Amino acid sequence: MTNRFLCVLQMELEALRSIYEGDLCFRELSPVSFQYRIGENGDPKAFLIEVSWPETYPQTAPVISMDAFFNNTISSTVKQSILDKLMVEVEANLGTAMTYTLFEYAKDNKELFMENQPVNTVTSASNSIAIGTPDVPASKKKDxxxxxxxxxxxxxxxxxxxxxxxxxxxNWVDVIKHVSILKLSFFNTEKICKK
Structure with a gap:
């Protein structure tokens, strides 16, 4: 890796840290690996993108992954569709710093990416799709x-x-009683001072 590429990587890393400072959706896993959650936490169409920089980045494409546990509810076809659309964006930006561009592209096109994702589906760990039943608690636990x-x-x-x-x-204070106690203590200290 040449000095020029190291400088580009360092500048992109600093830019990402300053842009996403305080953003709860952004997470830096390592200096070359980042995660970004697209959508709100409770949103059924939210997803998580992980971008990792290989040794030859930005001349080669970054590694984009959607294998995070957060994405288990997303069907494998929708995941592959998202990755394909992101790879088109990667090809257009090869040779430049593109992590921020990829995250923003995903944020801007979230609805388009997730349009084929059914809302009421449940996927297993192997990402096979099954039609879910309405939310029925498995067991009712009493507190x-x-x-x-x-x-x-x-x-x-x-x-x-x-x-x-x-x-x-x-929890109210009896004002009359309180004032009478203060008055008594005031007069007692006054008598002591005069003696």
């Missing part, structure tokens, strides 16, 4: 409540109303 003794329950019932809420003003 365990803290077990209270009879005396604890009685004390709690005495403090709260029939809804289990504390009465209005339970």
């Amino acid at each position: 365990k409540k803290e077990q209270l003794s009879k005396t604890q329950k009685r004390k709690l019932a005495d403090k709260t109303d029939h809804k289990g809420e504390l009465p209005r003003g339970w």
Whole structure:
């Protein structure tokens, strides 16, 4: 690798770090490998692209992968379609720094990339597509409540109303009592000072 290519890589690395600083979608795995999540976290059509630079990058194409666990719900045909469209963009940008360009191209064309991805599909680890059923929880787990003794329950019932809420003003300060205590302490310190 020549000095010129090292300089280009270093400049692209610094540019990526400054552009995506604070962006939760961007992740630097190593100085030559990056991930970017296209779409919001809960979006069923969101996907993750991983770009790795080989030794001869940018003269040769970067390695683009969609094998991350995040992409398990995406069908293999849609993944291949996305990779093919990204490779067309790579061919157009060979010889230049293109990681930012690839991420932005994917962000701009997210809807086009994911148009063939069915929303209600479930894919297995081998990426074979199966039609899913509506969201039905496998088992209903009840939250365990803290077990209270009879005396604890009685004390709690005495403090709260029939809804289990504390009465209005339970933590209020009695202003008259508070002022009278302050007044007494003020006069006591005044008497001590005069003696």
